[in-house]
């Protein structure tokens with residue numbers, strides 16, 4: 001379990017003090033994929049770097065399986081870091097080492113005998129699908145392949161935790177998907193607890209169980225991904241989930257947000273509504289997804305200007321068990 | 329077309345002997361300079377404000393010292409070092425004293441070369457190795473030096489050529505080698521042909537060092553895709 005207790009981080013630069021993190025309280029449970037999302041500069045990288053103490057928090061504490069990292073002697077800390085793998089946006093492979101030797105690196109540091117280290121490295125290259133590239137050098141690989149090597153390297157010492165700081169932000173959508181799938185597989189088969197930092201809702205959506213939304217150095221909201229999706233409480237959550245909704249241009253008439261929380265099935269609800277009520281509604285925004293036959297997500301529709309027609313639509317929604325809220 | 333003195337030197341095999349002496353002085357001085365320059369360069373890097381183990385005051389002191397030595401023209405530093413050489417290596421004349429002075433002049437230069445090569449290593453790579461639990465010594469030995477290797481080799485080539493030119497200058501104050509022949513015979517006994525031959529030999533030596541060094545640097549650099 002990773003526990004962040006009232007964590008704070010302030011950077012002192014020549015000109016000013018920058019508060020990057022303020023009163024962060026978070027618990028990340030074993031076995032879950034935990035997402036941390038926020039806009040650029042919100043403090044995500046600083047937060048994840050505090051988890052393995054690459055960044056020393058200015059206040060508060062980090063507990064890994066109940067042990068305080070800030071109180072630990074340095075030698076102990078270095079050992080604990082071997083239990084926390086990390087991958088980065090920029091891959092950060094050793095350029096002068098072959099793929100195999102990159103994966104061997106953390107094992108060398110842990111003083112694992114060479115033959116044993118290479119066997120383990122080959123095993124992991126198999127897992128990430130790069131067994132045939134072991135003698136290649138990073139410069140000869142694509143971005144996605146580099147990230148796979150980085151993942152193999154991060155897993156070499158059999159860590160319980162894996163931190164990913166924008167691990168897919170430099171990759172195209174297809175490669176992103178395959179890396180995310182790999183991460184999920186690692187989570188399932190090896191039981192590695194994964195912390196994913198990202199600014200893309202899509203990433204959270206695809207693999208995370210729970211999510212924390214960080215805004216201006218503080219946690220704005222934490223919860224199960226499906227809960228946060230279906231009823232975002234904070235403004236920042238709404239903004240991240242429905243980027244365009246806030247600024248739908250030039251519409252008159254009331255707008256409502258319909259929330260699909262998984263209770264409604266695949267029935268063509270909106271089509272039914274339009275037919276039953278005999279009104280035309282305008283769909284301004286929709287982000288729906290199908291999880292095992294249940295529908296999750298949001299839709300924003302513009303109601304007819306006619307008062308009676310509007311009432312008809314609203315009562316139809318209530319009758320069919322759909323939750324909605326009026327948009328400002 | 330050549331002077332009698334030239335033929336006399338050729339007869340006595342003086343050019344070849346002098347060339348070897350130049351090479352010998354250069355190699356010995358370079359090796360010893362690196363012996364001091366590499367650790368100094370590493371300390372400059374590691375203790376820097378954004379190094380892996382910042383010690384600002386130590387960094388400042390070393391940096392100022394290096395700058396002082398680097399700003400004194402080599403020939404003056406060399407002459408000033410002769411009395412010091414007597415204290416350290418027991419003599420103020422001959423090759424031993426000269427090598428000592430050469431090293432004093434070249435080590436700070438080497439330190440800066442090493443420092444700039446090491447600083448080219450990407451911060452992200454250092455960070456990743458820290459995240460994997462590498463100690464600072466481990467980072468120096470397994471990350472900084474190996475990752476900077478091609479650049480360090482290029483730096484070594486440049487340093488060697490610089491030290492070779494120092495050796496030639498040292499010929500004016502008693503060192504052996506091509507510099508001395510050029511001064512003692514070519515200049516002082518009015519035989520420009522001798523100076524020219526010394527010059528050509530020096531150019532050849534520099535070319536060989538340069539080509540060989542660059543070849544090795546290129547060969548070892550794994551960032552180059554097509555070889």
Ligand SMILES: Nc1ncnc2c1ncn2[C@@H]1O[C@H](COP(=O)(O)OP(=O)(O)OP(=O)(O)O)[C@@H](O)[C@H]1O
Nearest residue numbers: 011013018020039040041042043044045046047199
């Ligand atoms: N070493 C540092 N010195 C001073 N300020 C810093 C330092 N590192 C980060 N900051 C500041 O802390 C704040 C949070 O930065 P951080 O890198 O954690 O943001 P982020 O959420 O990861 O952003 P991005 O999505 O752009 O990566 C920013 O205002 C940044 O300028």
Ligand SMILES: [Mg+2]
Nearest residue numbers: 044045046166
């Ligand atoms: Mg970041």
